[in-house]
Amino acid sequence: MSSTTKALTLLSHFSTKRPEIGLSQLCRLAGRDKATTYRHLQALETAGFVEQNPATKHYRLGPAIMHLAQVREATVPRETGAINVIKELADATGETAHVTVLSGSTLYGLSACESPHHATRAVIDISIFPLHATASGLCALAFGPEDLFQSALTKMENFTSATPATPEALADLVAHIRLTGFGQADQIYEDEIQAIAAPVFDHTGNFAGAVAVASVASRFTSELEKTIKAELTIAAREITRNWGGVIPAQIEKAWAASITHSNTLEPTS
Amino acid sequence: MSSTTKALTLLSHFSTKRPEIGLSQLCRLAGRDKATTYRHLQALETAGFVEQNPATKHYRLGPAIMHLAQVREATVPRETGAINVIKELADATGETAHVTVLSGSTLYGLSACESPHHATRAVIDISIFPLHATASGLCALAFGPEDLFQSALTKMENFTSATPATPEALADLVAHIRLTGFGQADQIYEDEIQAIAAPVFDHTGNFAGAVAVASVASRFTSELEKTIKAELTIAAREITRNWGGVIPAQIEKAWAASITHSNTLEPTS
């Protein structure tokens, strides 16, 4: 581990919950010597990555970060921060993967990637995802802004016999998704298509969109579902990271519970 | 210079104009050995501060920056990023300093600091700054969004005999400010008060507010004006830095020209 890496890991101890940290406290958190930590902080300070609160002498994140964030945002727009992830997701699951972004009360498709693994596969040819009838849309309802539900109720088009048709049915679906952390759409938008989605968060800390895998219902086994869910969590974490967000703890918890519950075939290691 | 500092300075070579940089190119820019630069980049990459474009192998700023920016924004709201600067500004000039922020088409006072240097001094007791009649407001018109001018025209209250009363008079003032980089208010809001303001920019790259010094007209000499302008540029750069922005090049140029022109007493060193 290079000294630079060690210095940079100091930054990871700052959070909105612990925005300012004193030297000694940071030593304890990082498990390193005081002199070392001090020198690292000095290096970070000269680069503008941390600064000292003049009053308390405690350290906090510095202004240089805001400047770099501006460049990063211009450099890597959302799409490029997601495209490689969904490629890997499609590859790992052998199914079609896609990402959506929420803008206002509309959920747009950002990009999709089909896997050549099967001759029959889901094709994502929609650009606006119905909130009430897609895995990604249900994710948005479950983890996005609350007023989204009202908006969804005004556009409850009936796509298949399984499409939720009443506010109560939709609320039930959403409630279930809040428990599992995954949006699921079992042929509620298109017959023969079964999709699972996971929410993605951006730098504002809010729901930003969803990453999803769409499979063909006839080959959708619980084994595949398990794989998809595992890969989805990886992809959701990765995209969230690329977009500067964090996965809320309760969603991580829901994922963990949801995956172990369905995991009845494997030993608990 | 520590190796960490050297590694971190690599980041400063990234900009919106040059968002991706190859290894060799970065060596040239940084004037350092290729092996060294490579290792530094690796350290930065493990920390998520840079990442590689898989296609070109070029490096670009990484996702960790967005996450830290979120924490920084929560940690240091605008006021704390400006307050110490205007304290120093008040101290250096011996006059009252203040900062304003633009929100929508309204310019709010953020905080002010009086200098105890003189018995008579300007007191900033307004919370909404008229765009057409204050140094900060004129700055906003000159360097802020264009539609601000229309908005200003609808509220052209007449405060003193010098307050611009016609759209043409206001446009003339604004045009002059664009040339000098400083908003000036010679008793156009309050008799006996002469103020100079400089624009401040935030992480979006746009005009975010102004930093200003208000003096008493009777003691306002060209010598004091020179001092204030010099200190204002320092303060504007500092607050801009704290807010994650950069001073546009043409404003820096305007400042330089504006200060050297008025500087007829000192040798050009």
Place this chain on the structure above:
DNA sequence: TGTATCGGTTCGTATATTGAACCGTTGTTG
């Protein structure tokens, strides 16, 4: 007054950083 903790400093030791030279690959060019 004594003690504990804070941020910061010193200095000899040894470890991690350095850069010239090298490698394999890619793309260009006469």
Place this chain on the structure above:
DNA sequence: CAACAACGGTTCAATATACGAACCGATACA
């Protein structure tokens, strides 16, 4: 197509630099 140049990445001896135990002065508390 062979020669060449430029690329990203790797090696290894030399040494510059990072390390941490011990120390300092200030502050707070009892």
